[in-house]
Structure formats: structure tokens, C-alpha cells
Amino acid sequence: MAFNDDDKKMAAKADTLMTQALATSKVSADSYASKDEAMALTKGDINKMAVRSLLLQASFNYERMQAGGWLYTLMPALRKIHNNKSDLKNSMHMHMEFINVHPFDVTFLSGLVLAMERGKENISTIRAVKVALMGPLGGIGDALFWLTLLPICAGIGASLALEGSLFGPIIFLLMFNSVHFAIRFGLAHYGYNAGTSALPLLKANTKRISHAASIVGMTVIGALVASYVRLSTPLEITAGQAHIALQTQVLDKLMPNLLPLGFTLLVYALMKRNFSPVKLIGLTVVFGVIGKLIGLL
Template identity: 45%
Template sequence: MASNITQTHYNDMTPAKKVSKKALNKMIWRSLFLQASFNYERMQAGGWLYGMIPGLEEIHTNKDDLALSMSHNLDFINTHPFLVTFVMGIVLSLEQEKADIQTIRSVRIAAAGPLGGIGDAIFWLTLVPITAGITGNMAMNDRSILGAILFLIIFNGVQFAVRIWLMHWSYNLGTKAVSVLTDNAKEFTRAASILGIFVVGSLIAAYGTTSIRIILTDPVVDVQGLLNGILPKMIPLAITLMLFALIRKGWSPTKCILLLIVIGLFGTAFGILAGDSKAQNEDGSTIPGGYTPLVEWYDYPTE
């Protein structure tokens, strides 16, 4: 929803001085509150204006122009919260040059749009899987809270660095930054997505431990060993491909999670899926297979 603004130019058309680094840094910090007043009418407009105010106050010394600028900066906007400073820098450079108001509004929407896919590819499909894979392994193996702390430090350190760099780069580059973004958006998004998928696939191979518990006797046949001879990690791969197919058919992530819970409970109850719970019987001896299933439909060889 756009503001009801009919005026197309500011009253004072003299280009303003460059915004101070202090104001730019304030805008960077305020960008953290982009979604603080998120709503379905104008999405991130309230947080956007809050972030823009330090720069607008330095540019528009005329109070009527400042009010006008604040009004049209309350237009609908929806962009990636970690990359918003890119749009802020571009819009601020246009405000500094006292560009046509309609031009500023159009550029703001044009710059904000493509950032959703790019930001998801950078952060959710690349940075998070890589960082979580490394620090998660540290937390599981070392049983240390350092893994969680390190994850937060790396993730937030990267996104803060991106916010700072984008603000100063886009502000200095001005509207040329839009063409740089749009000309390379598809290629960049595709490259980041491929890297993220590669990392997720590596995590499946490294941490996918789902295996078959069944060992048949007379003659002894280790079903999991047989599968490993054909293709190691076959079960985790099959589960991943199954979930991929279900999501393509319209299943939600919640349904997929519930399905995995059902499969886990069923497989454990019937002794199909392997476990390493180190369960012991009354004599203190380790129970073969890691646990005793509720339904024992085959004989497990004794150690």
C-alpha cells in the first residue's frame, strides 16, 4: 500500500552534503529493527523508516521536506532483513541528490525485490548449513557449549559484516548498485544455492547415521553390512530423497518431521532401525543391537 502523496519534488532541490559516517553507522544498527513493527499492510515500512531517519535528518534541513520524505518512506516494503542496508544506501544517495520522489519510491521497490532469493541463498542455504555442521559436530563430540557460542559468533559476525559493507558500498555507488545487483542476481543466487546444496549433501553423508538393526542367522546375514557393500549411507540417502519427493508433491516441513517421528518409533518398536543406546540387562551385560524392541520377530545373534 502506497502513501497518498501527490507532490513529486522537494521544496529545497539543492543537493545535500554527504551523510556522515556516524549517521550511516546509526542506520546500520537501526536496521536490526527492520521487522520490529512488521504488519500485513506495509510489511517492514515502520522499521525501514526508523532505520532511515538518521540519514534523512542530515539531508533534509527543511522540516517540510523531512516530513515529506518520512511519509513516502512509509510505503510498503518487504526485503531480506540481513541485506536491507543495500537498499538503504541506494535510497539515501537518491535522497541526497534530491531526486524525483516517484523515482526514489520506484528504485526502493526495484532494489528490495531481488534480495529475498539472494539473501536466502547466502544465509539459509549456505552460511547456516556450513556453520551449523562445523559447530554442531563440536558440540556433539566435545559435549561443550562452545559449539553453540561459536555458531552465534560466526553467524552474527558474518551478517553484521555484510550489513556494514553493503551500507557504505551501496551509498557510495548510488543507483549503479541496482544494475550491479540485477545483472548478476540470477547467477549469484544459483551459485550460492549450488554451494548450499553441496554442503547439505556432505552433511548427510557425514552425519546420516540411520542404519538397519536386523541381523539374520543361519546363515548369519548382517543386512546393514550388505547394504554398505552396495552403497554406504544408503538409508540416509533414501530418506533424504523421500523427503525431497514429498516436499515437491506439496508436503509441508511439519508433515515431513511428523513422518520421520512415526518412522523412527515404528522402526525402533519392531527392531528394524539400529540403535546405540548402550542399554544393559539386569546382569549389567550390553543388550545386542543397542536395545530390546517391543516386537521381537527375529532372533538376534548373541555376542
Template identity: 40%
Template sequence: MNKRLSGKEIRSVFWRSFALQTAFNFEKMQNVGYAYAMIPVVKKLYNKEEEQSKALKRHLALFNSTPAVTPIIMGISAAMEEENANNPESFDSSSINAVKAALMAPLAGIGDSIFFGTLRVIAAGIGLSLSKQGNILGPILFLLIYNIPHFLLRIYGLKYGYKFGVNSLSEIQKNGVMDKIMSVVGIIGMMVVGAMVSTMLKVSTPLKFNMEGASVKLQSIFNQIMPDLLPLLFTLLVFYMIRKKVSVTKLTVFILIFGVLAHVIGIL
């Protein structure tokens, strides 16, 4: 008999999604809040403690996205967990986290633009203009303008995220589309990481040396070889250390100490 999630579990995920950032950490960000929201799904679909443990560990992977759009991803995750529980032999459970990782960055970009970059600004402008006049509607309108779309997106995002997953996953698995999706996900992931490295990570050196009476900056040589070469090398070094199972916490502390010392010495 196939296991199916009921409205009770979906509603529970909805309310728990508001706790997404309550245990935010700098290693895996919103992972604890995400796993907390998925507990009703895990308990409903898996009877054995070992299966529940594996499912919760899956959702403790790194996750970070705009809270308002996260229920969409949670709905898809719930549908994928349902498929995994019903077809454990044919379903690739690693695809659950892969889809999460692929969706969180693009949806975060959309969510940040809409809610933080647009709605919040509009709501604050209207609210402040009325509040300056002593009108009680100022704070009320601020909360309503921002939160009505926010709540609606959470409700319908979770609903249709789950519905889309339930109706589509079986067909996707049969047609081999999932393999293509995973390939595209990998490409998009690498593009996002590459773009972040080139635009957000700034590593340069002020070192220079004299050659035949002329002062040559080392950074200009690096730029001629490849723009943003140092950020790329630094990223590859961090990636290598992570592959070697070095703790992210230790890496973070090392990078902070190294950055301060390198700046004091004058090499970076």
C-alpha cells in the same frame, strides 16, 4: 550550501537497521523498521516538519528483504534523499521508492541463498557436531560463522551503498540514465510479480460437468485456454481492488473467508 550526511548519521542508520523486523506487519511488512532506520537521515537533511513528514511517509511504503542486505538499500536511499534535499526541483522523489522496490526482491533472493540457505546450514552443522561432543565451541562457532559475514556485509553494504549513490546520482540524472533505470525497474518488477503468481499462487477448481456422457473437468478447459489462468485472474482482481483504494487488511480478511467458503462449497 549543499547538505551532506556525516558519519554520525550513517552509523545511526547502521545500528537502527537491526530493528528492521521489530514492527513487522502483514500489510507493509518491514516498512516501519525501514522508516525508523531512516529517521537520522531525514532529520539531518530536512528542516521543515512538512518535508520530514513527506520523507518518512515515503519510507513507510511496503518493504521486505533479507535483513543482512537491507543496509545496502538504506545506503542508496540515504544518498537519494541527500540528492533530493539539495535539488528538490530537478530530482524526482518518487524514484527513491522505485529503486527500493526494484532492489529488495533481487537482493532478498541473493541474501536468502547466502545467509539462510548456505551460511546458516554450514554454521549449524559445525556447531551441532561440536555441541554433541560437549564442546563449548559449538554454539560459539555457530554464532561466529554466521555473524561475522553478516556484520561485514551490513557495515560495508551501507558504506558503499551510500558512496555509490552519492558519486553516481548526479551523473545519472544529467545523462538521463535514471529514466532508463526506471523503465528497467518496471519491467523487472512485472516479471517478478508474474513469476510469483505462476509459481506461488495456486488456485484451481474441482468442478466438472457431463457432456454427451463424458465427464469434463472445468480446470482442464482453463488450462487449455492459458496455464494458471485462475491465479492470473485472481491477481488482476486483487490489483483492481487495490487501485480502487480498498484496504489491504479488508482484502486479506475477504480472501481468507472466501477461500474457506469456496473450499467448503467445493468450487475451489
């Protein structure tokens, strides 16, 4: 079948329109339909967010960790920010992704995220900031609350209780929660105000900030793998009378924590193939038990 010049022009035009449509769909998937900056959140809105953050871990699970509680924390403010139903849906979908942060200083991150949501930052930028900050905030929260504030307050309360004072536990609860709530609400307002004042800078350097945040996030993940994933083998290589320990004399010489890294990458590859976290936990347990029984691990 022969095509004339008009047919070729129409085909070329259709090709161009299809390319433009695909490009537009890719952009819209990462950006909000409404670009108008929403009205500023009030102090009441931020305080409400801080109060709701107390239920951050109410729906904790091993697939998304604190995602349900995180979205519950942000939900009233997100409804106020996004009048467009499609934008609200995209925002909710993104905030139901995996997140695990310290439950006491989470309000700094949620305040910052709400400021970025109000400024209609790209979804990928908001996601990158979340990933980059949740690790450091977890470490800071552990050091500040569990390793510093809790022992001090518990020590004072316990010393009073040992002396027979009924005020021991009361003093402990008052001291600990006074600091806890002051930090929780203070960080909520500080995070939101810091994010609002930084929005012009964020808009001017979105790609750089997103790239930098992604690098920080990957660095944190790499450190977590090296610190928390434990995997080694007792196998030895025998060559004549020589016995070479595979773990210490070969693998560790090539790169420390090579096996934990390899196992983490394997789990990641399986997750990309839609293996659920529950299945991966089961496979990890089976692999560990069998590996120990046959002398591989």
C-alpha cells in the same frame, strides 16, 4: 449577461494561471521543494543507519510489512538531509509505504536510497528503485544467509556440540554473526557510495531509470504471483460422455496460473477501492473455505 473584451482577457488569463498552478502542484508532489544537495553523510551516519537496521522487523505487520522499521532505519539521516519540513514530511510519507526486503542485506538498499535522497531525486524514482530491488535482494539474502551461511555455521556448531563441547553454540553464533555483521555494515557503505557516484547518471537518465526500475519491479511481482499464489479448481465440464477438466484442459491451456493472476488482480482492484489488507486477508480466508466446501476450489 454580456462579456466585453477585457472580461474575456481576464478570464483567459485566470484560466492560464490555474493551469500553471495545477501543473506546478503535480510536479511539486513528486519533487522536493529544496533542490540543494545536502551535505554528505559521514561514516558515522552510515554506521548508525546499519545499527538501526537491526530493528527493521520490530514493527512488522501485514499491511505495510517492514515500513515502520525501514523508516526508523533512515530517520536520523533523513533529518540531516532535509532541512525543509515539507520535504522531510514527504520523504517520511513515501518511506512508510509497503516494503518487504531481507533483513540482512537491507542496508545496501537503504544506503542507495539515502544517496538518492541526498541528491534530491524525484520521489517516484526513489520509490521505483525500492520496489525494483526489494524482491531481488530478498532472493539473494535467502540464498546467501538461510540456504548457505546458516547451514554451514550450524553444521560446524552442531558437530562440536554432539561431541560434548560447550563451544558448539558459541562457535556457531560467532561464525554466523561475524559474516552477518561484516556484510550488513559493508553493504551499507557500499550502497551509499555506489549511489553517490551514480547520482550524475541518475540525474541525466531519471525517466529511463524510473521506467526500467518499474519494469523490473512488475516482473518480480509477476514472478511472485506465479510462484506463491495457489488457486485451482477441480470442476469438470460434461458434454455427453466427454469429461473435460476445467483447470488442466481449459484454463492451463489458455495460460498457466490464470486463476492466481485473476485473483491477484481482483485483490489489487479492491485495494484501489480502499479495502484494508486485513479485510482482504479475511475475505481470502472466507473465499477459500467456502470455495473448498462447495467444491469450487
